[in-house]
Amino acid sequence: MIKIPTLSREQQLRSHTTGRLVGLVGAVVLIGSAYLPWAYGSAALDDMTFLGGPSPLQFCGLALGVLVLAALLVPRLIGVGRFRHRLGWVRAAKAASTGALVFLLLVLVSIALELGGLVNVMYGGWVALAGGAASFVGTRLMAADRAPTIAAAQAPQWLEILLIALTVGAAMLAAAFALNLSGGGAFVTFVTFVATVVAVLIRSGLMQWLSAASARHRKVLILAAFVVAFAFPFTQGGSDANMSIATQVLIFAGTAMGLNIVVGLAGLLDLGYIAFLGAGAFTSAILSESAFSTVGWHPPFIVVVLISACISATLGLIIGSPTLRVSGDYLAIVTLAFGEIFRISMNNLDGTDGPLLTRGSNGIPAVPDLVLFGYDFGQRHTVLGLELGRFSNYYFLLLVMVGLFILVFTRLNNSRIGRGWVAIREDEKAAEAMGVNVFGLKVFAFAGGAFLAGVAGSIKAHQDISVTPDQYIFLESAFLLAAIVLGGMGTVLGVLVGATLLKLMPEKLRFVNEYRLLIFGLLLVLMMRFRPEGLVASRRRALEFHEEDEELAERIEDELEVRAATKGTTR
Structure with a gap:
């Protein structure tokens, strides 16, 4: 020795x-x-x-x-x-x-x-x-x-x-x-x-x-x-380029928030989640007043959002009901197949291989800008002496959407349903033995996450102006999942941080376009080595990954004591 x-x-x-x-x-x-x-x-x-x-x-x-x-x-x-x-x-x-x-x-x-x-x-x-x-x-x-x-x-x-x-x-x-x-x-x-x-x-x-x-x-x-x-657009001097990136970050973050219910809370590995975002986007584009729309009914946008969300949730139920009886790698394979089936189906709904709904690989272009309560999102507006462009208008709408998603996520997380999801994630057999409706909560997680993705997709269709099947490939699902893992599964701030980094960095690293995926993979490897619980992790997951860290356990115990004392004082 x-x-x-x-x-x-x-x-x-x-x-x-x-x-x-x-x-x-x-x-x-x-x-x-x-x-x-x-x-x-x-x-x-x-x-x-x-x-x-x-x-x-x-x-x-x-x-x-x-x-x-x-x-x-x-x-x-x-x-x-x-x-x-x-x-x-x-x-x-x-x-x-x-x-x-x-x-x-x-x-x-x-x-x-x-x-x-x-x-x-x-x-x-x-x-x-x-x-x-x-x-x-x-x-x-x-x-x-x-x-x-x-x-x-x-x-x-x-x-x-x-x-x-x-x-x-x-x-x-x-x-x-x-x-x-x-x-x-x-x-x-x-x-x-x-x-x-x-x-x-x-x-x-x-x-x-x-x-x-x-x-x-x-x-x-x-x-x-x-x-x-809300003050952020006023710091950009009317720059459409920067606000375009900001709107994409919010859409990505809102979609990741829905996936966080499925993966972060319920512990279900979904590799085809981008299909629910695509379903909402295609539904909104088809029901819009685009000259290329294949349906003659054009309801108000509020109705379109609900329809898009419900269709995405229905797809979640359809894919969830027969497949959620499997778990782990088998569930990942099934959801991956579902994402590819959705993309291929959208390509085939071109009037030749199937009904004319999505116009195949051409998609639905010329989706008009939103007009809500007389406010045209496609026009530039002057507020407080500062000119706000088209992307700034969508930024405010998406910010409200993300706020509602955060409210839904936190309420579910702190409810009996959220505790049931966490129990399923930790030990499905033990949760079922304790009376938790495992299958019902799994299906609800899939449907609820898909519903939020459908809402984000309906706004994305108008913000992007066009919708094509090639926008919803497996790589996008992988990036959504990586945003949750990188930021911290089961947390709100973690998802926002992860989504911002993964959407912002590719836009700013175009000078290494050929190596972006390589750099991204190396970052994930380093994260898994040095901080597997994510950048902003919940206390439970931090302790799971660092069980031997007595200092971390003592610090968390101190924080819990402080919170308990604070609650006692406020009461």
């Missing part, structure tokens, strides 16, 4: 002190390097050629240096040992330094690729990389601190509400800034910066505190989120 030598207490202290000093020097160098030129030409990223005038991405590097500096310096200045609740200062410093090093490497690689070689990296870029590397090495020499307990702390109500509002507002500004970035390299580096900030919040314990504060002021969080979401 090989014995691993351990450092003495004195050696550990010396290494910790040296690491802190090296980390501080690296952070200061990184902060100062932001005022030096990083690139030789202005075409790289966001013009990093100025001396004394940092670009936005250079300010991001400066901010990461400030985070490292604060995490290493603040504990010594304020004497944190006297506080009852502590933050994970060293953990935060390590996360910030790691993120800073990755951020700087991506910046230098982007400059080299966009300008034609590393020779185009100016001295400021190398100074920044040296500072990031020094802070990384220094923090790695430091001993890890104890787990943060700040999650159990309570601040004055006005302060908690203010911080919640500021966090939501910062998220909107970050999303608006990311959409306005034109280059793929700039987008990737900024996403790395945002991910680093989130990692620092998580490692320090502030994210857990913010989560507990949000639970205490849930109504404030919901109100702030929707106010910020």
Whole structure:
């Protein structure tokens, strides 16, 4: 047996002190390097050629240096040992330094690729990389601190509400800034910066505190989120390109919310869910006033939405009733076959191989814009002095749709039905033995998820102007499922985060079009290795995947005690 030598207490202290000093020097160098030129030409990223005038991405590097500096310096200045609740200062410093090093490497690689070689990296870029590397090495020499307990702390109500509002507002500004970035390299580096900030919040314990504060002021969080979401189009300066991406994200998120009922709550693997979105879209297009519509009946859109949703739900019942008696891989194969059957059937309803309904592979083009209560969604409107285009109009409608979907999902999740779904997901035999109507709840999950997808599809048909069978292929179902797994199954915020990332990143990474699926696959592999429960996981799933993590169990127990105490106080 090989014995691993351990450092003495004195050696550990010396290494910790040296690491802190090296980390501080690296952070200061990184902060100062932001005022030096990083690139030789202005075409790289966001013009990093100025001396004394940092670009936005250079300010991001400066901010990461400030985070490292604060995490290493603040504990010594304020004497944190006297506080009852502590933050994970060293953990935060390590996360910030790691993120800073990755951020700087991506910046230098982007400059080299966009300008034609590393020779185009100016001295400021190398100074920044040296500072990031020094802070990384220094923090790695430091001993890890104890787990943060700040999650159990309570601040004055006005302060908690203010911080919640500021966090939501910062998220909107970050999303608006990311959409306005034109280059793929700039987008990737900024996403790395945002991910680093989130990692620092998580490692320090502030994210857990913010989560507990949000639970205490849930109504404030919901109100702030929707106010910020409604204000988002006013930050885009009338850009149809950015708002088009935003509407696609909302459609994708709304559809994923329906699939989250099937997969996240009931635990049923559905690989053909995109068919329900297509059924709603085709129904809405057929009943629209398009010149290519094959049906002479054109009811109001409110009626069309209900019909589209009911047809999708009926398809869910048809596919669910005979097939939900199987489970696991067999259910996945059946649902995959159903998705392909739907696409082939839409191709065959062309008047030659079958009835004339969908016009085959040509689909139904020229679907007119919606007109609800006299409001034409296809016209530009001026609101508060700002001009809103066609996609902004659909954005507001889709935002209301997603809000209703979230309400439905949370109500179901917290009801007896939701508890039955979770029981089926955990152990179907045990749930049936306890009297849960397993088959009935499975069918209801399929029908309910399909109903929501039908609503999203009916709006998508008008927003996309045309509907064709090739829009609803297996790859789209795989992306929907990946959004749920990536974000966190069974959670609302997780689905929204996963859907946003998977819909936004392909739009911004067109410069690596041939490798997008490869990059996507690598990201999923890394997620399954380091965070299998998803980016925003429920407590149950976090404990399932990290049963050996005693620190996580203690933190969750503390949060539950805080919530129980808060409820007792409010009562």
